[in-house]
Amino acid sequence: MxxxxxxxxxxxxxxxxxxxxxxxxxxxxxxxxxxxxxxxxxxxxxxxxxxxxxxxxxxxxxxxxxxxxxxxxxxxxxxxxxxxxxxxxxxxxxxxxxxxxxxxxxxxxxxxxxxxxxxxxxxxxxxxxxxxxxxxxxxxxxxxxxxxxxxxxxxxxxxxxxxxxxxxxxxxxxxxxxxxxxxxxxxxxxxxxxxxxxxxxxxxxxxxxxxxxxxxxxxxxxxxxxxxxxxxxxxxxxxxxxxxxxxxxxxxxxxxxxxxxxxxxxxxxxxxxxxxxxxxxxxxxxxxxxxxxxxxxxxxxxxxxxxxxxxxxxxxxxxxxxxxxxxxxxxxxxxxxxxxxxxxxxxxxxxxxxxxxxxxxxxxxxxxxxxxxxxxxxxxxxxxxxxxPSSLQGVTEWELGTLDPSAMRGFAKTGDPRPIDSPFGKAVLFDGTGDGLFVESNPLQHLPSFTVEVTFRPDSNGLPAQRFLHMGEMSGDRIMLETRLTNDHHWYLDAHVRSGDSATTLIDERLRHPAGSWYHVALVVADGKVDTYVNGRHELQGNIRFVPFHGGKTSIGVRRNKAYWFKGSICKIRVTAAGLAPSEFMIQK
CATH class of the missing domain: 1.50.10.10 (Glycosyltransferase)
Structure with a gap:
């Protein structure tokens, strides 16, 4: 699609x-x-x-x-x-x-x-x-x-x-x-x-x-x-x-x-x-x-x-x-x-x-x-x-390909994630072995409900489990989005949300998608539910007793402790301070 x-x-x-x-x-x-x-x-x-x-x-x-x-x-x-x-x-x-x-x-x-x-x-x-x-x-x-x-x-x-x-x-x-x-x-x-x-x-x-x-x-x-x-x-x-x-x-x-x-x-x-x-x-x-x-x-x-x-x-x-x-x-x-x-x-x-x-x-x-x-x-x-800026605008959108690391504070990178062209503008390519971005903020903090969207391209031949987005604490309150690669060059989504003592993981290896193409994924947390979408199509739902996050940081293309490296490209990440319907996602079918 x-x-x-x-x-x-x-x-x-x-x-x-x-x-x-x-x-x-x-x-x-x-x-x-x-x-x-x-x-x-x-x-x-x-x-x-x-x-x-x-x-x-x-x-x-x-x-x-x-x-x-x-x-x-x-x-x-x-x-x-x-x-x-x-x-x-x-x-x-x-x-x-x-x-x-x-x-x-x-x-x-x-x-x-x-x-x-x-x-x-x-x-x-x-x-x-x-x-x-x-x-x-x-x-x-x-x-x-x-x-x-x-x-x-x-x-x-x-x-x-x-x-x-x-x-x-x-x-x-x-x-x-x-x-x-x-x-x-x-x-x-x-x-x-x-x-x-x-x-x-x-x-x-x-x-x-x-x-x-x-x-x-x-x-x-x-x-x-x-x-x-x-x-x-x-x-x-x-x-x-x-x-x-x-x-x-x-x-x-x-x-x-x-x-x-x-x-x-x-x-x-x-x-x-x-x-x-x-x-x-x-x-x-x-x-x-x-x-x-x-x-x-x-x-x-x-x-x-x-x-x-x-x-x-x-x-x-x-x-x-x-x-x-x-x-x-x-x-x-x-x-x-x-x-x-x-x-x-x-x-x-x-x-x-x-x-x-x-x-x-x-x-x-x-x-x-x-x-x-x-x-x-x-x-x-x-x-x-x-x-x-979500606290004042309701929306945080990060266009990764526009990064100018030399002019930024509160930002760090490891390896050499580099800008590339994509069908949707500039994106950033991650090599799957040592490229990552780290941000000293968590756009999800204080939000009682939210939608996280990512436009990305997972490539073949990477690690079996790859963390392409982590927002929150290392092992406490957090959301994690991962791809799981299969031997036949497909991937399926692994999403995890933890809030206090409540947590849910949404993963189903039957929901496979070919690697090497561009996709939109969305994670919606609202009204005690967690939902995942790929290309606007609903995949899985779970329950959670959600309390707004308080603090935390963000890593992109890797886990915060520099593990589970992502191989592929990421164009945009958007956080909206509300649970969105698919018709409101940043895609058009």
């Missing part, structure tokens, strides 16, 4: 890389790598966890039950994901294991911060059954702090308030949502939704700003106090608290797709953005009386930048999506500048000028491990978004 590609003008791979981040952000990420490596080396065999820097620049460390203990192993997992360096994998695993006791510790709501930022990332990258069991047990422990009359998880014990709930607590809901999607009871999801609803109703002012601490009456469930603990005043707006609200409700929308939570995330974000100073780094409290002589807080900036990167995927209006992504970029560029990056100082941290608790005079103008964690996360999110 002959194929004719549509002539719609979409964003090619060369355009994606033309928009890639500049060297300032890449330099900051390399500096973060060096600082984390230095910290691992200096801590040695210590079982302690970095929290904040001392006057000499060294880390003040804590034990496992401190609320900040999960951020260091989490940063190491992120750096391992970015570099594929076993040094970071081994270090992340060692400090993660130091938090195992937290799964049964019910003394704080912050077990979400502690466990999910460590074991959560570890499970995402390693798929360890032991890690999963720790996460599920930790989630169960967190539910013991839920009061159904109040409708919220209790934040602190033995404080001024009988039943305090702080805005930070939104961040711990991710643990419950994830657990509910990975084998725990649906009651965990119900608790998370109820807590988010109550926070949405009671923590927000009319202008989108937030209170830090609410006190509840446990008999009636009513609010009896609205205060601050780390902000300037009860009616002021603590910057990090506002950032927690942005991040927490964006994450809650990711799991629920409830428009109320998206609207709440946007309200919080709009207030934050509209009250930023010219350099985009907030003062520790938006209403602190001594502005402009008040301390800045890079932790609030980093948390907000990371939240805005994700929110730019979901925002209800195109103008908001662009504004959120641009603001995230502005924040990250400033944080990466000499004014805030710790390069050239004695600090072991990555960022300078964070504020922990200004009213208490604690950890003011220091490096904080959680500021560093969210800075690394935001950089990686932003890098991925800049390389994958």
């Amino acid at each position: 002959a194929l004719l590609l549509t002539t719609a003008v979409l964003c090619g791979l060369s355009q994606a890389f033309a928009q890639s981040p500049d060297s300032v952000l890449m330099h900051a990420l390399r500096f973060a790598e060096s600082q984390l490596r230095r910290t691992v080396t200096e801590l040695g065999d210590s079982i302690y966890f970095p929290r904040s820097t001392l006057a000499d620049g060294s880390w003040k460390t804590t034990r496992a039950r401190d609320w900040t203990s999960g951020f260091f192993p989490g940063s190491l997992w992120y750096m391992y994901e970015h570099t594929d360096d076993p040094f970071f994998e081994n270090a992340a695993g060692r400090w993660t294991e130091g938090l195992r006791e937290i799964q049964n510790y019910g003394g704080t709501h912050d077990v979400g911060f502690i466990s999910f930022n460590s074991y959560g990332h570890g499970y995402r990258l390693r798929r360890s059954a032991g890690y999963k069991n720790v996460i599920l047990q930790t989630a169960h422990t967190l539910t013991t702090r839920f009061n159904p009359t109040v409708g919220c998880i209790k934040s602190w014990d033995n404080r001024t308030w009988a039943y305090p709930v702080i805005i930070d607590n939104m961040m711990n809901l991710e643990l419950l949502f994830w657990a509910a999607d990975h084998g725990a009871t649906s009651g965990m999801r119900d608790i998370a939704v109820r807590h988010a609803e109550r926070t949405m109703q009671n923590h927000f002012r009319d202008d989108g700003s937030t209170y830090h601490v609410l006190g509840y009456d446990t008999l009636s469930g009513s609010v009896i106090a609205r205060n601050t603990h780390q902000g300037y005043a009860d009616e002021s707006v603590w910057a990090r608290g506002q950032a927690w609200a942005m991040y927490g409700f964006t994450m809650t929308y990711r799991f629920t797709r409830d428009a109320r939570f998206l609207q709440t995330a946007e309200r919080a974000a709009d207030y934050f953005i509209n009250h930023l100073p010219p350099d985009h780094i907030p003062y520790w409290d938006f209403l602190a009386p001594g502005i402009p002589d008040e301390p800045r807080d890079v932790s609030a900036a980093a948390i907000a930048a990371s939240a805005l990167c994700e929110l730019s995927d979901y925002a209800s209006e195109q103008s908001k999506r662009l504004n959120y992504l641009k603001t995230a970029e502005n924040i990250l560029r400033t944080l990466s500048s000499p004014a805030y990056l710790a390069e050239g100082t004695n600090s072991r941290g990555i960022l300078l000028h964070a504020v922990g608790n200004k009213p208490a005079g604690a950890e003011v103008d220091v490096s904080l491990i959680y500021a560093d964690y969210y800075f690394v996360e935001a950089l990686l999110r932003f890098l991925s978004l800049r390389l994958s």
